[in-house]
Amino acid sequence: MTLTPRSLQQLVDKARTFGPVRIVIADAGQDLVIETLRDAQSLGLIEARLVGVPEAIRQVAAAVDWHIPDDWIVPAASGYDAAAKAVGLVRDGKADAVMKGCLHTDVLMHALLDKDRGLRVPGRRVSHVFVAEVPSHPKLLGITDAAINIVPDLNAKAEILQNAVGLFTLLGIGSPKVAVLSAVETVNPAIASTLDAACLTLMARRGQLHGAIVDGPLAFDNAISTEAAREKGIVSEVAGDADILLAPDLVSGNILVKDLTYLAGGIAAGVVLGLSAPVVLTSRADLPAARLASVALAALMFHARPTPPARPVPPDTHPHCAPQPDAACCPLPG
Numbered sequence: 001m002t003l004t005p006r007s008l009q010q011l012v013d014k015a016r017t018f019g020p021v022r023i024v025i026a027d028a029g030q031d032l033v034i035e036t037l038r039d040a041q042s043l044g045l046i047e048a049r050l051v052g053v054p055e056a057i058r059q060v061a062a063a064v065d066w067h068i069p070d071d072w073i074v075p076a077a078s079g080y081d082a083a084a085k086a087v088g089l090v091r092d093g094k095a096d097a098v099m100k101g102c103l104h105t106d107v108l109m110h111a112l113l114d115k116d117r118g119l120r121v122p123g124r125r126v127s128h129v130f131v132a133e134v135p136s137h138p139k140l141l142g143i144t145d146a147a148i149n150i151v152p153d154l155n156a157k158a159e160i161l162q163n164a165v166g167l168f169t170l171l172g173i174g175s176p177k178v179a180v181l182s183a184v185e186t187v188n189p190a191i192a193s194t195l196d197a198a199c200l201t202l203m204a205r206r207g208q209l210h211g212a213i214v215d216g217p218l219a220f221d222n223a224i225s226t227e228a229a230r231e232k233g234i235v236s237e238v239a240g241d242a243d244i245l246l247a248p249d250l251v252s253g254n255i256l257v258k259d260l261t262y263l264a265g266g267i268a269a270g271v272v273l274g275l276s277a278p279v280v281l282t283s284r285a286d287l288p289a290a291r292l293a294s295v296a297l298a299a300l301m302f303h304a305r306p307t308p309p310a311r312p313v314p315p316d317t318h319p320h321c322a323p324q325p326d327a328a329c330c331p332l333p334g
Contacts (some may be wrong), residue, residue, distance in 0.1 A: 003108055003138060004138065004139075004172055004173055005171055005172060005173070006138070006139050007133050007140070008131065008133045008140070008267055008269055008290075008293035008296075009015070009290065009293075011131075011171065011269075011293060011296050011297060011300065012043070012045075012292060012293055012296040013179075014172075014296075014300065015045055015295075015296040015297075015303075016043055016044055016045060016296075017281040018299065018300075018303045019044075019048070020041075020044055020045055020046050020047050020299075021045070021096040021097055021298070021299045021303070022046070022047045022048075022049060022094070022095045022096045022097070023040075023046045023048060023049070023095065023096065023097045023098070023099050023280075023295065023298065023299075024048075024049040024050075024051060024074075024086045024089045024090065024094075024095035024097070024098055024099070025048060025049070025050050025051060025052075025086070025098075025099045025100075025101045025334075026051055026082045026083045026085075026086035026087075026098065026099070026100060026101050026103055026108050026111075026126075027035065027051065027052045027076070027079050027082040027083070027100075027101035027102045027103040028048075028050035028051060028057050028080075028082075028101040028102070029050045029052045029053055029056030029057045029059075029060055029101070030060065030101055030102035030109060030284075031060050031063065031064065031101065031206055032099070032282075032284065032286075032288075032291070033099070033101045033282065033291075034057070034060045034061050034064055035064050035288065035289040036282075036288065036292055036295065036297075037050075038061075038064055039123060039288070039292055040065040040292060040295045040296075041066075043194075043292075043293055045296060045299050046295060046299070047072075048055050048068075049072055049074060049086075049089055049094070049095050049314070050068065050072055050073050050074065050280060050306050051074040051075075051076045051082045051085050051086045051089075051101075052073075052074075052075075052076050052082050052099050052101065052102075053075070053076070053077075054073050054075050057073055058073075062068055062139075068298055072292060078143070079102075079103035079104065079107045080107055080110075080111075082101070082103060083103060083107050083108045083110070083111035083112075084111050084117070086098050086108075086110055086111070087111045087114070087118060087119060088117065088118065088162060088303075090276075090277045090323065091117065091118060091119070095277075096277060096278075096302045097277050097278040097279065097280065097298040097299070097301075097302055098112070098277060098278070098279045098280070099279070099280040099282065099295065099298070100158035100279075100280065100282050103280055105147075106265040106282075108264055108279075109148075111254070112126075112272075112275060112279060113126065118275075119275040119276045119277055119279075120275065120276075121274065121276050122157075124163075124274040124275075125149075125156060125159035125160065125163065125274050126146065126148060126272060126273070126274040126275060127144060127145045127148055127149055127159070127160040127163045127164070127268060127272070127273050127274055128145050128146065128148045128149075128271070128273070128281065129142050129143070129144045129145070129163070129164045129167055129270065129271060129273060130143045130144070130146055130147075130257050130268040130269065130270045131167075131171075131268070131269045131270070131271075131293070131297060132257065132260050132261075132267065132268040132269075133266060133267050134260050134264050134265070134266040135265050135266070136263070136264060137169065137224065139243070140173075140243070141224070141242070141243070141244075141245060141260075142164050142167070142168055142243060142244035142245065142248065143244075143245050143247065143256060143257050143268070144160055144161075144163070144164045144177070144244065144245070144246060144253065145160050145250060145253060146213050146247060146253030146254040146256065146257050147250070147254070147272075147281060148250070148272070149235060149250060150213075150249065150250045150251075151249045151250070152249070153196075154196045154200070155197055157180075157196055157200060157246060158200060158203060158208070158209060159274075160246065161178060161180075161200060161212070161214070161244075162209060162211075162275055163273040164176075164178070164244050164246070164273070165178065165209075165210070165211050165212040165244065166211070166273070167271070167273060167297075167301070168169070168243055168244060170300065170301065170304040171300065173243055175211065175212060175213055176211075176212050176213075176243035176244050177212070177213045177214075177215075177237060177241055177242050177244070177246070178204075178212045178213065178214045178215070178216075178238065178242065178243070178244040178245075178246055179215060179216060179218045179222075179223035179224075179239070179241045179242035179245050179246065180197035180201065180214065180215070180216025180218065180240050180243075180246045181193070181197070181216065181217070181218060181219070181220060181223060181245055181246060181247055181248060182194045182197055182216065182217035182218070182219065182248055183219060184217060184219055185217055185218050185219050185222050185232060185234055185239075186217070187217065191217075193217065193248035194216075194217040196217070196248070197216030197217035198216065198217065200214055200216060200246070201214050201215055201216050212244070213237050213238055213328050214238070214239065215236045215238035215239065216238075216246070218234075218236070218238065218239055218242075218257070220245070222234055222239050222240070223237045223238070223239065223240070223242040223245060224240065224242060224245075225240055225253050226239070226240030226241065227240070228240070261287075267287055267289050267290045267293065268290055269290050269292060269293035269294040269297050270282075270290075270294055270297075271297045271298055271301065277302070278297070278298035278299075278301040278302055279298070279303070280294045280295060280297070280298050281294075
């Protein structure tokens with residue numbers, strides 16, 4: 001029987017039971033990145049491919065007492081060059097996952113989303129999920145999208161939701177409960193996010209979204225507190241017991257993650273979904289435990305990659321949504 005993970009450490013422990021993944025780091029000459037990779041290698045999670053200025057990488061590695069084989073280093077002259085080479089290693093089958101190093105997120109995303117040389121998957125939306133562990137909460141919380149899609153419309157939200165559900169399913173959380181957040185728990189035409197939430201709830205009930213129990217609109221308190229939901233008379237399978245919080249937009253999602261981290265003592269690991277390989281986006285402000293857990297998430301995603309189907313996938317297994325233009329999607333600078 002698969003145990004439902006309740007902490008990020010459990011995800012790290014689970015990832016260690018598989019063989020190491022080959023993770024390529026774009027612009028790796030940063031002390032916090034190198035420390036994370038050293039720790040991940042010591043746990044058997046990864047084999048690293050370090051792209052960047054060789055002298056800088058060796059200097060930082062020596063400072064943290066980590067010996068790096070010469071064939072792990074791939075020279076690159078700039079952040080743009082490092083991003084392109086990192087993505088190229090995955091495309092060529094020489095790496096399994098990508099991790100952001102000491103470069104801006106938009107530089108890496110530009111390489112990842114390149115139509116000819118990137119890691120785009122036709123028909124898939126690219127989105128980001130934080131998996132947060134909060135000391136006062138009994139289980140892990142998924143928060144999406146707080147890093148890539150700025151103001152997603154209904155179609156985009158459906159795809160973002162489906163991406164997050166897929167991640168939680170492979171982590172061992174069957175039929176995750178998704179709370180579609182807004183400021184209130186009732187539909188109000190003056191608040192567009194409540195309309196989207198109601199539509200997504202109905203889409204799930206009618207089979208347009210798969211593998212999850214979806215309800216909304218729900219305010220944050222109702223989504224995570226059974227007592228708050230009871231006080232407001234909300235009868236819902238999701239209220240008070242949500243696994244995934246679908247934010248109305250990037251700004252609110254990002255603020256929520258940072259509130260949980262800095263005010264509630266939470267740790268948030270993050271990974272990009274919807275590409276042909278797992279991608280870890282780290283921030284210079286991330287805690288070491290968050291960085292390590294993010295690498296573990298990427299490893300679990302790689303090891304759980306589906307076997308290609310023997311026959312074409314029926315078109316109705318994905319949300320019936322027109323993709324939002326890429327121009328409406330822009331990652332946060334790192």
